Amino acid sequence: MQSDISLNHITPTAAISIALSVAIAFLLHGLAYWIAARIVRKMGIEPVILPALYHPTRWLIVLMTLAAGIQPLTFTPKVEAIWTIAAQMLFILLVGWLIFAAMRAGRILIERRSDITVEDNLKARRQHTRVRILYRVTQFVIGFIILSLMLIAIPGVRAIGVTLMASAGLAGLAIGAAAQPALKNLIAGIQMAFSEPIRLDDVLIVEGEWGRVEDIKLTYVVVRLWDDRRLIVPVSYFLEKPFQNWTTTTSDLLGTIFLYVDPATDIEPIRARFIETVKSNHRWDGRVAILQVTDHRADALELRGLLSARNAGTAFDLRCEVREAMMQFLRTEMPEALVRSRQRLEVGEGFTRPFAGVG
Numbered sequence: 001m002q003s004d005i006s007l008n009h010i011t012p013t014a015a016i017s018i019a020l021s022v023a024i025a026f027l028l029h030g031l032a033y034w035i036a037a038r039i040v041r042k043m044g045i046e047p048v049i050l051p052a053l054y055h056p057t058r059w060l061i062v063l064m065t066l067a068a069g070i071q072p073l074t075f076t077p078k079v080e081a082i083w084t085i086a087a088q089m090l091f092i093l094l095v096g097w098l099i100f101a102a103m104r105a106g107r108i109l110i111e112r113r114s115d116i117t118v119e120d121n122l123k124a125r126r127q128h129t130r131v132r133i134l135y136r137v138t139q140f141v142i143g144f145i146i147l148s149l150m151l152i153a154i155p156g157v158r159a160i161g162v163t164l165m166a167s168a169g170l171a172g173l174a175i176g177a178a179a180q181p182a183l184k185n186l187i188a189g190i191q192m193a194f195s196e197p198i199r200l201d202d203v204l205i206v207e208g209e210w211g212r213v214e215d216i217k218l219t220y221v222v223v224r225l226w227d228d229r230r231l232i233v234p235v236s237y238f239l240e241k242p243f244q245n246w247t248t249t250t251s252d253l254l255g256t257i258f259l260y261v262d263p264a265t266d267i268e269p270i271r272a273r274f275i276e277t278v279k280s281n282h283r284w285d286g287r288v289a290i291l292q293v294t295d296h297r298a299d300a301l302e303l304r305g306l307l308s309a310r311n312a313g314t315a316f317d318l319r320c321e322v323r324e325a326m327m328q329f330l331r332t333e334m335p336e337a338l339v340r341s342r343q344r345l346e347v348g349e350g351f352t353r354p355f356a357g358v359g
Contacts, residue, residue: 021069025062033057046112052105056098063090088153096146100139107135125199129216132200133193136218188236189218197238198245203312205244206233246312254288255315257323259303261330265337267293270303270330277325278307283318285310300339 033054040050067087110131114124198204202213204223211225221238223231237243246253261270271291278289287308295302307322309315330337 018066018070021066022062024069025065026058028065029058029061032061046109048109048112049102049105052101053098056094056101060091060094060098063087063094085153085155089150092146092149092153096142099142103135103138103142107131125201126196129196129199130193132216133189137190137193140218188234188239189216192216192235192238195239199247202248203246205246206231206237252285252287252308252310253312253315255307255309255319257305257307257319257326259305259323259326259330260300260339261303261337262339263296263299263301265301265334267291267301267303269334270326270337273329274305274322274326277322277329278305278318281318281321283309283314283321299341 033050036050037047040047070083111128114127192198198213198216198221200213200216204211204213206223209223209225209231211223211231213221214224214230215222216235219235221233221235223233225231259270261267274291275289278284285308288306289308290306292304292306293301294304305322305326307315307318309318
């Protein structure tokens with residue numbers, strides 16, 4: 001009669017059976033991976049998904065082979081119960097690891113095929129944004145399901161959960177009220193993935209700050225400001241409050257410079273030099289170069305120069321360079337155009353007639 005096997009007494013036959021099962025699992029996994037790698041190379045598929053699945057599939061095969069190898073063995077009821085619970089929890093955990101690895105590899109594959117470093121990267125940024133948001137939302141949902149299934153596999157926890165069902169109504173209200181901000185941002189993230197008020201690398205003005213969208217997390221957005229500070233903004237902000245997005249449909253942008261000149265100045269030479277300066281700058285995209293009088297005050301004329309560039313960063317540099325060149329032109333070639341103050345002093349208001357000599 002075969003005796004039961006306990007944790008403190010493992011027979012040589014049982015040990016050999018367990019070791020043989022593990023060895024077979026490693027051999028099967030290595031052979032399957034080698035065959036799959038050759039197929040991937042022959043088909044010219046980018047080697048991203050297969051390496052990501054290497055470790056989770058190996059341990060999943062080990063678990064299944066081990067379960068088959070110890071099937072003929074007889075354990076004590078206590079060991080049998082521990083093994084059943086542990087095997088179920090490990091299987092759920094490994095399947096979750098496999099799903100997460102496949103999702104991460106798929107995200108990397110899509111991001112590699114959508115290059116955001118090109119000049120016209122609107123479509124690529126749209127794909128990056130959707131993939132990143134949906135990836136994090138799916139991570140949260142799948143993680144919650146995996147954790148729930150692992151807890152259900154434990155009889156004691158399952159019994160406690162059934163006992164607590166009687167007070168689930170009040171507890172649900174309390175948890176819902178406490179988690180309302182997180183759930184609000186989670187739902188806003190899903191909505192933002194399709195409505196697209198912002199995308200990765202978009203140029204924004206948020207709370208009076210200029211910056212680019214560096215990352216979109218599950219519940220918040222990281223905006224990299226012009227001086228390398230990071231502005232952390234809740235996802236729901238972009239669905240509830242107004243903000244400026246300079247790259248919603250295209251990255252092309254109009255920039256402005258303002259010049260203030262004397263009211264008696266001839267504008268045409270300044271306009272001609274402005275257009276010449278803009279067109280000679282390599283940052284100009286060839287669309288707009290206009291100088292207009294936009295305001296007339298008692299002491300000065302306001303000249304607004306419009307110029308265009310392919311993106312916000314280039315437009316900023318172009319504005320600075322053209323403004324500097326125009327100020328240099330006014331100082332050296334048209335100093336009479338610089339704004340000056342004029343005052344007329346009447347007799348008795350700080351002005352005295354010339355003293356006539358006594359003769």
